[in-house]
Amino acid sequence: EVQLVESGGGAARPGGSLRLSCAASGFTFDNYGMAWARKAPGKGLEWVSGINWNGGRTGYADSVKGRFIISRDNAKNSLYLQMNTLGADDTAMYYCAREGSSYHYIGWGQGTLVTVSS
Amino acid sequence: QSALTQPRSVSGSPGQSVTISCTGTSSDVGAYNYVSWYQQHPDKAPKLIIYDVNKWYSGDPARFSGSKSGNTASLAISGLQAEDEADYYCCSYAGSYTWVFGGGTKLTVL
Numbered sequence: 761e762v763q764l765v766e767s768g769g770g771a772a773r774p775g776g777s778l779r780l781s782c783a784a785s786g787f788t789f790d791n792y793g794m795a796w797a798r799k800a801p802g803k804g805l806e807w808v809s810g811i812n813w814n815g816g817r818t819g820y821a822d823s824v825k826g827r828f829i830i831s832r833d834n835a836k837n838s839l840y841l842q843m844n845t846l847g848a849d850d851t852a853m854y855y856c857a858r859e860g861s862s863y864h865y866i867g868w869g870q871g872t873l874v875t876v877s878s
Numbered sequence: 879q880s881a882l883t884q885p886r887s888v889s890g891s892p893g894q895s896v897t898i899s900c901t902g903t904s905s906d907v908g909a910y911n912y913v914s915w916y917q918q919h920p921d922k923a924p925k926l927i928i929y930d931v932n933k934w935y936s937g938d939p940a941r942f943s944g945s946k947s948g949n950t951a952s953l954a955i956s957g958l959q960a961e962d963e964a965d966y967y968c969c970s971y972a973g974s975y976t977w978v979f980g981g982g983t984k985l986t987v988l
Contacts, residue, residue: 795977797924804881804982805916805924805967810975819975822879855923863912863971864929871923 761786762867764856769872772846780872782839782856787867790814790834793859796841798852799871808854809841823849846876882907882968882980889986895956898983900968901949906978908949912971915944915953918982919964927966928953955985963987 768780780796795810809830810819818830829842839856853873857865883901890896900907900915907913913931916924926935928944931951943954951968968980 797979804965805918805969805979806881807969807977807979810977812975817975819977821976857924860926860929860935862930863910863977864914864926864935864969865916865924866926866929866935868923868925 764869766869766872769874771875776846777844780841784837789837794839795857798854800852851876884980884983887984890958891988894958898953900951900980906970906972910971913951914969916967917964
C-alpha cells in the first residue's frame, strides 16, 4: 500500500524559506515519478512541481518557478520541496503524490500545512 | 498554465446523474489523453477516480465514467449517493513534465 507522509510545514515570514519532506513507503520509490500539489484555503488544488524517477526531469508551475526546487533521495525514499522567497499566496496545505502507470497520481499523503504571514 | 475550467458547483438528488465538465486548451486537455479526475472530501487527501480520460481506478465503476471531446473532458456520476458529496478536480498533463488542475467542482447531493 502506498504510504506518503509529509513533514516540514509550519509558519514562515514573507520572504522566508521552508523545506518540505515526504517519506514514502509501501512501494519501490525509485520506480516512480513524484509530485507536490497544494490547496490554499478556499481555493482548489494546484499542481506545484513534479520530478521523474531519477531526478533527471523536473517541472514547475509558473507560480513557483524560480522560487521552489523539487528533489529526491532514492536511497532515503524521500521527496523534498525547497521553498524560497515565500509569499502569502503560498499559504496552503501541501501534498506529495506518487505517479501511477501513466500521467496521473495514485497515492497522496495527508498533507503538511504551510502558513506565510508577518 | 491557466487552471482548467470547471463549474463551481453541481447538484443532484440521490439516484440521479450529474456531469462535471473540464475545459482546457489545445496544449493540455486537447493535446493529451492524460486527463484524470480526483475526489476530495473535506480535510481529506485527494483520491484518484478516473485516469487516462476514461479508465476507472476507484469508486464504483458502474457509476463513475470519464470522456473527452476536443479540449473538454467530462466526469459523469450516475446513481448519486450521499457519500459522493465532495469536491471533484480534473487534471491534465500539459507537456514538459507539467500538469494543471481544474478549479474544482463542489458536488452537493440534495
